[in-house]
Amino acid sequence: MPSQVYSRKNPFQARLTVNRPLTLPGSGKDTRHYELSLEGSGLVYECGDSMGVFCKNDPELVDDILRRLGFSGSEPVATGERPPEPVRDVLLRDCDLGLPDRKFLKAIVDRSSSAPLLASLLSPERRDDLMQFLRGQDVLDFLHQHPSTTFTPQEFVPTLRKLQPRLYSIASSRKAVGEAVHFTIGTVRYEIRKRLRKGVCSSWLAERVTPETPVPLFVHSAKGFRMPEDSSTAMIMVGPGTGVAPFRAFLQERKVCGASGKNWLFFGEQHAATDFLYGEELERYRADGILTRLDTAFSRDQAGKIYVQDRMREAAAELWHWIGGGAHVFVCGDASRMAKDVDEALHGILAEQGGLGREGAALYLEQMKKDKRYKRDVY
Numbered sequence: 001m002p003s004q005v006y007s008r009k010n011p012f013q014a015r016l017t018v019n020r021p022l023t024l025p026g027s028g029k030d031t032r033h034y035e036l037s038l039e040g041s042g043l044v045y046e047c048g049d050s051m052g053v054f055c056k057n058d059p060e061l062v063d064d065i066l067r068r069l070g071f072s073g074s075e076p077v078a079t080g081e082r083p084p085e086p087v088r089d090v091l092l093r094d095c096d097l098g099l100p101d102r103k104f105l106k107a108i109v110d111r112s113s114s115a116p117l118l119a120s121l122l123s124p125e126r127r128d129d130l131m132q133f134l135r136g137q138d139v140l141d142f143l144h145q146h147p148s149t150t151f152t153p154q155e156f157v158p159t160l161r162k163l164q165p166r167l168y169s170i171a172s173s174r175k176a177v178g179e180a181v182h183f184t185i186g187t188v189r190y191e192i193r194k195r196l197r198k199g200v201c202s203s204w205l206a207e208r209v210t211p212e213t214p215v216p217l218f219v220h221s222a223k224g225f226r227m228p229e230d231s232s233t234a235m236i237m238v239g240p241g242t243g244v245a246p247f248r249a250f251l252q253e254r255k256v257c258g259a260s261g262k263n264w265l266f267f268g269e270q271h272a273a274t275d276f277l278y279g280e281e282l283e284r285y286r287a288d289g290i291l292t293r294l295d296t297a298f299s300r301d302q303a304g305k306i307y308v309q310d311r312m313r314e315a316a317a318e319l320w321h322w323i324g325g326g327a328h329v330f331v332c333g334d335a336s337r338m339a340k341d342v343d344e345a346l347h348g349i350l351a352e353q354g355g356l357g358r359e360g361a362a363l364y365l366e367q368m369k370k371d372k373r374y375k376r377d378v379y
């Protein structure tokens with residue numbers, strides 16, 4: 001079937017072929033390498049693209065909600081999209097059971113005699129307080145906090161948001177792996193109020209998807225995060241943690257195409273011994289000369305933190321030499337802290353090494369963005 005047949009509205013049902021831990025025992029993280037077969041899909045993706053993955057909720061969480069609401073799970077619910085289905089199936093597949101929105105909170109307030117705080121937080125002028133209050137709370141938390149609240153299954157389901165697909169950076173080059181796609185995914189797990197919380201999609205993939213489970217996915221194109229058209233152009237890639245994913249794809253592609261452009265990767269994680277994602281593969285790329293330079297920043301292997309931007313500052317003169325020579329700069333991974341700090345470091349490096357001053361450095365980076373030489377994919 002041609003690739004355009006498959007889309008977010010009509011996802012391809014891929015099959016998982018590999019689920020392998022990248023982090024080793026003793027790591028504080030569970031980051032995994034996944035491979036999925038796209039055989040027969042005709043799906044076309046480019047290095048730099050992501051894929052959207054539709055996932056399912058944790059049956060244990062769904063059963064806790066059913067128990068709290070006194071549902072057996074088999075009660076039929078009509079959603080308008082399909083003929084009525086058992087409420088358990090609908091909750092597993094369609095409903096976001098994480099952070100609730102105003103519709104759900106209002107339904108709690110309307111049905112509960114004990115929600116004056118929540119009622120006051122729903123007023124438009126207290127939007128920020130509400131956001132603060134909601135942090136780390138999910139649908140089950142609110143149901144437990146308001147034990148007198150009752151719903152019928154048909155009333156309950158429409159109060160919930162629709163479960164959305166999750167995006168993952170593609171960690172493979174089609175030219176290297178054929179009809180397959182690879183991902184690098186950190187499994188989200190954390191504890192709040194003595195209950196283990198699990199990221200819906202990352203823990204579905206890590207714990208419950210088998211080679212027999214269809215994994216519905218679609219290509220999410222990222223035209224602003226492409227490798228340079230000219231394969232002799234140098235690339236500087238900054239990808240700590242799962243941010244390394246697209247750069248694994250870039251390196252695969254450069255190798256398979258015999259590209260002459262130089263490649264420099266900055267990788268960071270907590271500990272070298274347990275968290276060097278794709279460590280052996282990256283070392284091989286360095287030995288083969290595909291990676292001209294590999295700089296690592298293991299943040300927790302010494303008393304003070306060392307981050308990728310510290311390694312960039314240490315290599316400032318060489319970085320300026322590459323950038324001045326036309327290299328493209330890519331950043332992928334954490335948006336909230338890392339990408340800002342790396343941006344700040346780049347400003348400093350250009351200001352000092354390029355002799356541009358702060359204003360000149362800002363203008364230079366703006367121009368690099370316009371020229372599609374400074375590209376970011378952060379989340």
Ligand SMILES: Cc1cc2nc3c(=O)[nH]c(=O)nc-3n(C[C@H](O)[C@H](O)[C@H](O)COP(=O)(O)OP(=O)(O)OC[C@H]3O[C@@H](n4cnc5c(N)ncnc54)[C@H](O)[C@@H]3O)c2cc1C
Nearest residue numbers: 166167168169184185186188190199200201202242245379
């Ligand atoms: C373009 C793009 C590319 C991406 N690429 C990748 C990738 O290559 N690899 C990858 O791993 N991820 C990637 N992501 C993130 C990915 O899409 C998901 O957001 C991630 O896997 C979590 O989804 P989930 O369903 O497992 O967790 P969810 O069920 O969505 O839960 C995540 C939420 O849990 C909350 N949370 C998490 N930790 C804590 C904590 N300690 N305390 C309190 N609350 C917490 C936060 O609100 C967070 O948003 C990408 C995102 C984008 C937008």
Ligand SMILES: NC(=O)c1ccc[n+]([C@@H]2O[C@H](COP(=O)([O-])OP(=O)(O)OC[C@H]3O[C@@H](n4cnc5c(N)ncnc54)[C@H](OP(=O)(O)O)[C@@H]3O)[C@@H](O)[C@H]2O)c1
Nearest residue numbers: 186240241242268269270299307308334335337338341379
């Ligand atoms: N939206 C979501 O639901 C979701 C889910 C999963 C991941 N993410 C995002 O994806 C990011 C990647 O997660 P990850 O676990 O693979 O890696 P990560 O948390 O980014 O950690 C990778 C490395 O970056 C370091 N780091 C922390 N702050 C930094 C900073 N300001 N500048 C540079 N490096 C910094 C970490 O050090 P220390 O840990 O020692 O500080 C660690 O060594 C997360 O941070 C998160 O923002 C989002």
